[in-house]
Amino acid sequence: xxxxxxxxxxxxxxxxxxxxxxxxxxxxxxxxxxxxxxxxxxxxxxxxxxxxxxxxxxxxxxxxxxxxxxxxxxxxxxxxxxxxxxxxxxxxxxxxxxxxxxxxxxxxxxxxxxxxxxxxxxxxxxxxxxxxxxxxxxxxxxxxxxxxxxxxxxxxxxxxxxxxxxxxxxxxxxxxxxxxxxxxxxxxxxxxxxxxxxxxxxxxxxxxxxxxxxxxxxxxxxxxxxxxxxxxxxxxxxxxxxxxxxxxxxxxxxxxxxxxxxxxxxxxxxxxxxxxxxxxxxxxxxxxxxxxxxxxxxxxxxxxxxxxxxxxxxxxxxxxxxxxxxxxxxxxxxxxxxxxxxxxxxxxxxxxxxx
Amino acid sequence: xxxxxxxxxxxxxxxxxxxxxxxxxxxxxxxxxxxxxxxxxxxxxxxxxxxxxxxxxxxxxxxxxxxxxxxxxxxxxxxxxxxxxxxxxxxxxxxxxxxxxxxxxxxxxxxxxxxxxxxxxxxxxxxxxxxxxxxxxxxxxxxxxxxxxxxxxxxxxxxxxxxxxxxxxxxxxxxxxxxxxxxxxxxxxxxxxxxxxxxxxxxxxxxxxxxxxxxxxxxxxxxxxxxxxxxxxxxxxxxxxxxxxxxxxxxxxxxxxxxxxxxxxxxxxxxxxxxxxxxxxxxxxxxxxxxxxxxxxxxxxxxxxxxxxxxxxxxxxxxxxxxxxxxxxxxxxxxxxxxxxxxxxxxxxxxxxxx
Ligand SMILES: Cc1ncc(COP(=O)(O)O)c(C=O)c1O
Ligand SMILES: Cc1ncc(COP(=O)(O)O)c(C=O)c1O
Numbered sequence: 001x002x003x004x005x006x007x008x009x010x011x012x013x014x015x016x017x018x019x020x021x022x023x024x025x026x027x028x029x030x031x032x033x034x035x036x037x038x039x040x041x042x043x044x045x046x047x048x049x050x051x052x053x054x055x056x057x058x059x060x061x062x063x064x065x066x067x068x069x070x071x072x073x074x075x076x077x078x079x080x081x082x083x084x085x086x087x088x089x090x091x092x093x094x095x096x097x098x099x100x101x102x103x104x105x106x107x108x109x110x111x112x113x114x115x116x117x118x119x120x121x122x123x124x125x126x127x128x129x130x131x132x133x134x135x136x137x138x139x140x141x142x143x144x145x146x147x148x149x150x151x152x153x154x155x156x157x158x159x160x161x162x163x164x165x166x167x168x169x170x171x172x173x174x175x176x177x178x179x180x181x182x183x184x185x186x187x188x189x190x191x192x193x194x195x196x197x198x199x200x201x202x203x204x205x206x207x208x209x210x211x212x213x214x215x216x217x218x219x220x221x222x223x224x225x226x227x228x229x230x231x232x233x234x235x236x237x238x239x240x241x242x243x244x245x246x247x248x249x250x251x252x253x254x255x256x257x258x259x260x261x262x263x264x265x266x267x268x269x270x271x272x273x274x275x276x277x278x279x280x281x282x283x284x285x286x287x288x289x290x291x292x293x294x295x296x297x298x299x300x301x302x303x304x305x306x307x308x309x310x311x312x313x314x315x316x317x318x319x320x321x322x323x324x325x326x327x328x329x330x331x332x333x334x335x336x337x338x339x340x341x342x343x344x345x346x347x348x349x350x351x352x353x354x355x
Numbered sequence: 356x357x358x359x360x361x362x363x364x365x366x367x368x369x370x371x372x373x374x375x376x377x378x379x380x381x382x383x384x385x386x387x388x389x390x391x392x393x394x395x396x397x398x399x400x401x402x403x404x405x406x407x408x409x410x411x412x413x414x415x416x417x418x419x420x421x422x423x424x425x426x427x428x429x430x431x432x433x434x435x436x437x438x439x440x441x442x443x444x445x446x447x448x449x450x451x452x453x454x455x456x457x458x459x460x461x462x463x464x465x466x467x468x469x470x471x472x473x474x475x476x477x478x479x480x481x482x483x484x485x486x487x488x489x490x491x492x493x494x495x496x497x498x499x500x501x502x503x504x505x506x507x508x509x510x511x512x513x514x515x516x517x518x519x520x521x522x523x524x525x526x527x528x529x530x531x532x533x534x535x536x537x538x539x540x541x542x543x544x545x546x547x548x549x550x551x552x553x554x555x556x557x558x559x560x561x562x563x564x565x566x567x568x569x570x571x572x573x574x575x576x577x578x579x580x581x582x583x584x585x586x587x588x589x590x591x592x593x594x595x596x597x598x599x600x601x602x603x604x605x606x607x608x609x610x611x612x613x614x615x616x617x618x619x620x621x622x623x624x625x626x627x628x629x630x631x632x633x634x635x636x637x638x639x640x641x642x643x644x645x646x647x648x649x650x651x652x653x654x655x656x657x658x659x660x661x662x663x664x665x666x667x668x669x670x671x672x673x674x675x676x677x678x679x680x681x682x683x684x685x686x687x688x689x690x691x692x693x694x695x696x697x698x699x700x701x702x703x704x705x706x707x708x709x710x
Contacts, residue, residue, distance in 0.1 A: 024502025027413060053417075054407040057386060057515050058379065062408075062496050065420035065552025066559065102559040137502060141417050147379025147492060147517065149589055151559050160412050162502065184544030187578040189537060191557050197420025198553015202546050204421065204457040204506050223542040224579050234504055 002045060002113040004032070006121060009049035018127040021165040023302070024135070028125045028161045032118040034111075036104055038153035045114050047121055050160065056145040060152045066142035067197045068097035071301050072258075073164075074119045074134040074354060076126045077342030082119065082134075082354040085340050087112055089258045094138060097194035102151035103140055111138070111157070118159050119354045131166025131337075135302075167303045172325050172333065174309025175216035177232055179281050180206045181314065185230070185253075187223030192230075192253030200234075207233065217298065219311065221281060222253060229279045235298030235306060236260035239284060240328050242292040249276040259299040262350065263332050272328070281313055288318030295326030304340070305333045357400060357468040359387070361476060364404035373482045376520040378657070379490070383480045383516045387473040389466075391459055393508035400469050402476055405515065411500040415507045421497035422552045423452035426656050427613075428519075429474045429489040429709060431481045432697030437474065437489075437709040440695045442467055444613045449493060451611075452549035457506035458495055466493070466512070473514050474709045486521025486692075490657075522658045527680050527688065529664025530571035532587055534636050535561045536669065540585070540608075542578030547585070547608030555589075562588065572653065574666065576636060577608060584634045590653030590661060591615035594639060595683055597647040604631040614654040617705065618687050627683070636668055643673030650681030659695070660688045 009029040016026050027050050034045040061067050070090045074082050091111045098105055115138060119126075126134040138159045142152030183206040186192025186199055206218045217233035229248050231237055236257040238247040245267050250256050267274050287293040288311070296308035309323040320326075325333075338344030339351060364384040371381050382405050389400040416422050425445045429437050446466045453460055470493060474481075481489040493514045497507030538561040541547025541554055561573045572588035584603050586592055591612040593602040600622050605611050622629050642648040643666070651663035664678040675681075680688075693699030694706060 022503075024413065025500070027411075031412060050412070052409040053412050053414075054409050056382075057405070057408050057494075057513050058382060058492075058517075059408075061552075062416065062422060063424050063492070063494060063552060064555035064559070065422060066556050067417060067420060069418050100560060101556055102563055135502075137413075137418070139412075139418060145380070147490070148377075149555050149559065149562065151563055158412050162413075182544060184542055187539055187542040187545065189539030189578060189581075190542065190545075191553075196553070196556055197416075197418060198546075198551070198556050200419035200504050201421050201456055201551055201553050204419070204504065205455060207504065208457055208506060223544060226544075 002110060004045045004047055004114065004117050006047040007049060015125060016163065018129050018132045018163060018165045019169070021163060023164055024162055026162055028122040030118060030121050032114045032159035034114060034157040036155040036157070042106060042110060042157070045110060047118055053156070053158070055143060058145045058147060060142035060144045060146065063147060064142070064149060065197045065201070066101055066103065066152055067140065068094060068101055068103060069137060069139035069195050069197070070094045072136045073301055074126050074136060075341045076128045082123050082126045083342060083351045084116070084119070084354060086258050086262070086350050087115060087352055090138070093195065093256065097196055098140065100191055100194045101196050103142070103155060106157060115159055116354055118161065122161050123354065125161065125163050127163050129166065131168060133164055135162050135164045137161070172307060174307040174320070174323055174325055176214065176310040176312065177217045177219045177308050178210045178213060178215035179219045179221065179311065179313035180210070181221070181226065184223040185220045188252045190253065193250065193255060195255065215312065227280045227282065229281055229284065230254050232298040232308070235300035235303065237296070237298050238263065239279070239293065240295035240326065241284070241287045243294070244273040244275055246275045246277070246279055248279050257299055259301060259304060259336070262336060263299050263305070265348065266332060266335055284311070285313060285316050285318050288320065293318060293320055295329050296320045297329040304336050305329055357465060359400045359402055359469065359472050361402040362404060370480060371518065373484050373487045373518060373520045374524070376518060378519055379517055381517055383477040385473060385476050387469045387514035389469055389512040391510040391512070397461060397465060397512070400465060402473055408511070408513070410498060413500045413502055415497035415499045415501060418502060419497070419504060420552045420556070421456055421458065421507055422495065423449060423456055423458060424492060424494035424550050424552070425449045427491045428656055429481050429491060430696045431483045434697070437478050437481045438697060438706045439471070439474070439709060441613050441617070441705050442470060442707055444616070445493070448550065448611065452551055453495065455546055455549045456551050458497070458510060461512065470514055471709055473516065477516050478709065480516065480518050482518050484521065486523060488519055490517050490519045492516070527662060529662040529675070529678055529680055531569065531665040531667065532572045532574045532663055533565045533568060533570035534574045534576065534666065534668035535565070536576070536581065539578040540575045543607045545608065548605065548610060550610065570667065582635050582637065584636055584639065585609050587653040587663070590655035590658065592651070592653050593618065594634070594648065595650035595681065596639070596642045598649070599628040599630055601630045601632070601634055603634050612654055614656060614659060614691070617691060618654050618660070620703065621687060621690055639666070640668055640671050640673050643675065648673060648675055650684050651675045652684040659691050660684055
């Protein structure tokens with residue numbers, strides 16, 4: 001068991017109205033910090049007031065983006081308690097990211113206990129309105145004051161939290177997505193399976209372009225053949241094609257989403273045939289033309305599931321389920337949110353109380 | 356013409372002995388800063404004492420690596436004056452990086468004048484021992500305090516400088532390089548042609564692995580077919596094969612090096628046949644076996660040219676020119692360093708005095 005020193009903020013901020021919250025802009029009163037130094041390992045886990053990081057301009061993170069992060073949530077249950085969803089999966093994925101980026105592994109328990117301790121301190125920040133939650137952002141940055149292109153010898157692990165409003169405050173409206181032909185997010189042999197900053201930096205331009213054309217998200221193609229579907233924006237993606245559930249397999253350029261993993265488990269347990277395999281854009285648009293693209297949705301911590309109502313690819317268009325959310329998408333949403341917010345039983349043991 | 360306010364450091368640091376300098380660890384007394392805010396553009400260029408950047412932990416650069424940089428040098432000429440080498444090329448490349456990363460373009464003159472003004476203030480830091488120089492690191496980081504995956508609305512452009520010792524203090528010794536089969540640095544459609552942090556983060560693991568095996572650098576293969584040569588470590592790469600100069604063409608995943616461009620110009624003017632084209636690892640190792648791989652070298656601001664004495668690829672080995680620097684490599688080195696340090700005429704107008 002870990003005990004972390006807590007330095008309390010002198011004044012606490014006012015909690016914002018969850019109805020008007022914009023994602024990722026309001027942060028809680030404290031943060032968790034943990035340092036790494038070569039020879040010393042990870043040390044000095046502590047909770048301190050939320051505040052600036054002071055780094056020399058030569059800090060490696062500013063130049064070579066040796067940085068990884070995670071995204072997870074704390075949910076308020078009907079009984080008032082606060083719980084996390086599969087938090088150890090996030091810690092393990094963070095370590096997988098670390099391995100690729102040459103960042104030293106975090107002791108899993110230490111990282112998890114740091115996150116829990118922070119959420120415990122901030123539990124009043126977990127809103128209770130339907131669909132709201134506390135978003136948790138653990139991240140690691142390389143702090144060596146050095147311009148040599150090498151793995152840093154010092155790092156900072158930091159956890160910050162922000163309350164988030166209901167993703168679907170206005171009802172679940174399917175989104176329009178656009179197949180990106182030009183920019184590539186990730187490639188086999190690269191960093192696509194990690195949550196490292198560089199993947200997101202590479203994705204911004206296509207995202208902005210899609211938005212300008214009225215699309216909500218980019219549907220990424222693989223970087224080698226540019227024909228296989230990979231992800232949608234910052235979500236994994238699934239399709240119901242002619243009765244079967246089809247999703248891109250984890251080839252190394254796709255993030256192994258925890259929502260994805262949870263959805264696949266549920267779908268298999270519900271008896272759906274589930275295919276994790278290579279999926280071409282072609283076959284999906286052909287299935288749509290043939291009336292066999294029953295449903296399509298993205299999966300991720302932010303939205304849980306995000307139904308897709310229309311897909312664009314060059315001049316082609318594919319409408320999905322008449323532009324409304326389909327029954328499988330809805331059932332996944334209801335079941336997962338039920339488990340996450342504790343309004344339904346958790347037969348899988350996915351949730352973990354903070355206290 | 357731009358005039359930047361200068362806030363002088365209260366005390367100046369001692370200048371280090373260039374003989375014992377480690378690259379990128381000692382910085383000068385001042386830095387140049389310039390801010391961007393949406394609606395306002397780039398503003399408030401200024402020179403201030405070198406010191407920490409204070410950023411909220413939610414700053415975009417820590418999460419999504421929206422960051423780009425450049426690398427260039429100031430050289431002390433025999434007459435004591437300080438000059439830059441093709442600095443506008445660096446500014447333009449920085450803007451190309453910005454475009455890909457959705458960072459607003461810098462006014463070219465403003466950026467160049469900022470760099471020059473800083474080097475002028477720091478000119479006592481430009482060492483005069485043979486082969487030494489002042490390394491200049493302009494970089495841009497996204498500073499929005501927001502976790503949404505979008506282009507930031509605010510940025511900081513910062514320029515820092517560090518004196519560097521002679522790269523070849525112990526004579527030019529050819530290095531051993533290793534063809535990386537697993538990790539990929541960049542792919543067509545990605546960010547390989549830019550100097551964004553993510554490319555370097557993705558490259559660290561292979562670099563460390565190569566070092567463990569006694570190699571100085573990684574020879575990168577393309578991300579699509581994994582057979583074409585791209586770059587060597589953080590340098591472009593050239594080969595003399597059967598009399599002709601062969602170098603990977605700029606396909607989008609290779610950085611358009613300024614040293615590369617300068618070498619190609621010199622080589623063409625010297626009458627060598629120069630081929631910018633796809634180059635397979637196979638053909639190079641076959642050429643070596645056939646005794647036709649005359650020379651091989653990397654090109655970059657740090658080393659100018661770095662002769663390659665041996666290449667490894669799985670079980671294959673290729674020795675180049677008996678492990679010693681070849682005549683073309685040597686002539687490129689002599690000519691370019693002559694122009695850069697002002698010991699030779701500059702017929703191309705590549706140099707620019709700081710004052
Ligand atoms: C690129 C990308 N894909 C997929 C996901 C979904 O992962 P998870 O379900 O673990 O949130 C995320 C994170 O939210 C992501 O950033
Ligand atoms: C990946 C990479 N390739 C090539 C180069 C060489 O470019 P330049 O000659 O402009 O220094 C650099 C920078 O030094 C680099 O980082």
